[in-house]
Amino acid sequence: MTAPWGPGRLPPRPNTLVGREDTLLIASRLLSDRRIRLLTLRGPGGIGKTRLALDLAYRLGPDFEGGAVWVSLAEVRAPSEVVPAIAQALRVPSQACADLLAHLESRSLLLVLDNFEHLTPAASEVAALAAGAPQLRLLVTSRAALHVRGEHELPLGPLPVPGPLESGPVGPAAQLFVDCARKVDIFS
Known part of the structure; x- marks a missing residue:
């Protein structure tokens, strides 16, 4: 039986991914590179960042011991709530960044942070997680770059039209x- 959608679980795929096959391959390669720990899918609203991130999570999750964990940040209102949202999704009792890092430092995991654009002041904490946990890969969707050390950006444009x-x-x-x-x- 499939686990119901909830914190940390992957949401169901709403439809077939269309027109992003090349980008999917590029992003898969980047996230498979051990030197790249933080990848930001960047583009305007409605361009398909979340949809692409979801396919990446389904595709790459099995490559990680801990699988893929989805954290929707759409309802998170303050940058100070980002680390607690991640901790909740990972079912870590403490919401302190140091405790979360201790939990993650030896875990192989793909952590997807969706809708980060309104929380950019928390980017330094996300970068600290990426830097402190060598087997962790972070995939972030955002309308804006995080502008932190170690970030790799993959800009998304519109799908081609006839x-x-x-x-x-x-x-x-x-x-x-x-x-x-x-x-x-x-x-x-």
């Missing part, structure tokens, strides 16, 4: 639209 001479829904953007439209059954 050119003016192409007929019919061609290309990833159009395919995503058609896939989403079928889910709400507007073509029936």
Whole structure:
């Protein structure tokens, strides 16, 4: 039986990943590099950062002893709440950064922090976790870079749209639209 969605568990995939296959491969390679501990998927809202991060978590989670842990930060209001949110997702009783680091320092884990853009003052604590836990990989989605030591950015742009001479829904953007439209059954 699949565990229900909750803190630390991966949310279900809402749809098929469309048009990001090359980016998925690049990000997978970066996160598999032992020298890269912090990767930020950066781009404007609605571009697909969360969707790509979710596919990366499903794809790479099995490569880590502790799997992948998802931390949604959308409802977190203050930078001081980031470490407690991570601790809760990891089921660490203490919410102190030092205790969280002690818990993580020998664990092989992919930690996904989703929607970080409004919490950038907490970036130094995230960087400290990445620096202090050599087997930890952090994947962050954000509209802005964290601007911390050790961060690698992977900017995401819009999906390509069909050119003016192409007929019919061609290309990833159009395919995503058609896939989403079928889910709400507007073509029936």
